[in-house]
Amino acid sequence: EMLCHVRIENRAASDSTILWVRNPSNRPIPILSRAPSNSFSRIVNHLQSYPLSFNQDEVSQPGNIDIDRFTAIILTSIEAEHGIFTRQTLLDYLAGGGTILYMANPALTVGVTDGRWLEALGMQLDTTSTVNGTYKRKFTKGFMRHWSDMLMDNGTGIRVTDRNSILAASKISDDIAVAVSRTYGLGRVIAFSSSTPFENEALR
Numbered sequence: 574e575m576l577c578h579v580r581i582e583n584r585a586a587s588d589s590t591i592l593w594v595r596n597p598s599n600r601p602i603p604i605l606s607r608a609p610s611n612s613f614s615r616i617v618n619h620l621q622s623y624p625l626s627f628n629q630d631e632v633s634q635p636g637n638i639d640i641d642r643f644t645a646i647i648l649t650s651i652e653a654e655h656g657i658f659t660r661q662t663l664l665d666y667l668a669g670g671g672t673i674l675y676m677a678n679p680a681l682t683v684g685v686t687d688g689r690w691l692e693a694l695g696m697q698l699d700t701t702s703t704v705n706g707t708y709k710r711k712f713t714k715g716f717m718r719h720w721s722d723m724l725m726d727n728g729t730g731i732r733v734t735d736r737n738s739i740l741a742a743s744k745i746s747d748d749i750a751v752a753v754s755r756t757y758g759l760g761r762v763i764a765f766s767s768s769t770p771f772e773n774e775a776l777r
Contacts, residue, residue: 589644590628591620596652597633599678604649605631612772613649619776632657645672649768651679651688651698651729660690667694668758676768677729679703694755694762695734699745704728704766708741708751724775725751728767 593604593613602611607618620627632638635657640646646666648654654663667673677688677698688698704725723741730749733739741752743766751766769775 588628589626590630590642592638592640592643592646593617593629593631594646594648594653594657595631595633596650596655599650599652603631603633605629612768612774615773615776616771640666641669641671643671645674647674647676649676649678651677651700654688654690660693663690664693664757667760667762670759672760673762675762675764676771677731677764677766678768679727679729691731691762691764694757695738696753696755696762696764697732699730699732699749702730702743702745702749704730704743704745704751706744708743710741710752711739720770723752724769725765725767726769728765728769731764731766 595604602608604611604613605617607614611617617629619625621629627644630643640658640662646663663673675688675691691697705727706725708723708725710720710723720741728751730743730745731751731753732746732749733753734748735755736748738753738755739750740754740763741750743749743751753762753764755762755764765771
């Protein structure tokens, strides 16, 4: 049974590229690997297949990377950006029209300040709140149109300053969400409390 269907609409299949950002300490297996143990192997295959036909790349350590050439960046955990991109690099990318898909997942240590760059967008990771269970979407159109019930496993709540940005609310507090969409400059961040909706089990 398919739990959800993911569709990302690209601007031009021939030149659209996604950059996956991985922290090897919590995801030792390359995200572009076809190994069954790679929890993202199905969505990677889906994104590179027709009609989406995205090119995909991956980074797991600092380097001289021109992120402006990427259509979208996917950060796969709270710690994914650490040591790879600075806060300002990510904000500049967004301001120029980039898209970031952010999957929080659990913090390695409760109370840490990972994901601080999100605060410029009116979001803050609440690492004292663990997200588990099934959550209802607030909207039937836009990015959330492919879900009805959304399973989140072992995630981190996202506290927001603007409740209108909430795509799926938590059961913890009115200002803590499990899915949020925020614009910044010409770009947008879509943040999830967990990577569960994009992993293999959800895409069967």
